[in-house]
Amino acid sequence: MINHTLIKRVVFFSGCLLLLSLFYCCGSDERSGSKGEGLIEFDTKGVDPTHPLYGFAPSSATFKFKEDKFIIEMSTMGMFNTSVILDSKAKTIAQTVKFLDIKQACIENEQDLVEENADYALKIEETKETKVIIGLKAYKAHVTKISEPNVKFDVWYTKELGMENVNALTPYAQLKGILLDYRVKKMGMELHFAAKSYKDIKIPDNAFEIPASMKIVSKTEMEEFIKNLQ
Secondary structure, eight states: OOOHHHHHHHHHHHHHHHHHHHTTOSOOSOOSSOOSEEEEEEEEEESOTTSTTGGGSOOEEEEEEETTEEEEEEEETTTEEEEEEEETTTTEEEEEEEETTEEEEEEEOHHHHHHHTGGGOEEEEEEEEEEEETTEEEEEEEEEESSOTTOEEEEEEESTTOOTTTTTTSTTTTSOSEEEEEEEEETTEEEEEEEEEEEOOOOOGGGGSOOTTOEEEOHHHHHHHHHHTO
16 A cells, blocks of 8 residues: 555656656757757755645756757656656657556647646746856846736746757746746646756767657546546
8 A cells, every 4th residue: 555645745746747847848959059968957846835745845857958859857765757758849748657567658749738837827027137057157037927926936047058949838938948947836836946967968869768668648547647646
């Protein structure tokens, strides 16, 4: 029988990772002095310390990118492992889950992603302020939640890695660059992501392939799997 605390963590991880993946889809082939390949590590934490799942928020995420493909990987306790593989040309996201004896993946299309962004609409005001984050020039923007006008925060993004349309299917579509410091919300909990390192390294092509051991399921089946864990 699965421990109730572990179930909460699994449900939350799957939700927040899927939303995290949306911030790196639909990239452009145009780059500004970028090699178009590398790895970014993020620190993550819950925004509201009073939230019942605050202590279960993921503490890190790994984002690998190469040309028009991306992958985000996360794990908890070595038991629940998930990744999101993004193909910006095809405008699809493949989410994989490995938990106990479950190994499955589902593929989402552009319309699926647009619908999932509706609950986190944002008003964004770009500024001319810049600073260096993980060795990259970052640009600041002021953000206001449309559904909660009193909630305001700042985000930072970079243009130095190219991919100016990387946020096309996200609430941050206005910003032309990779987000380095931002907030997202999923499963009723809001998270803060902050880039902590960037490595200009080569990523093997097979890093973006769905493992042959994975069973391909529909989005509905994947959602039902997550629902049944609650």
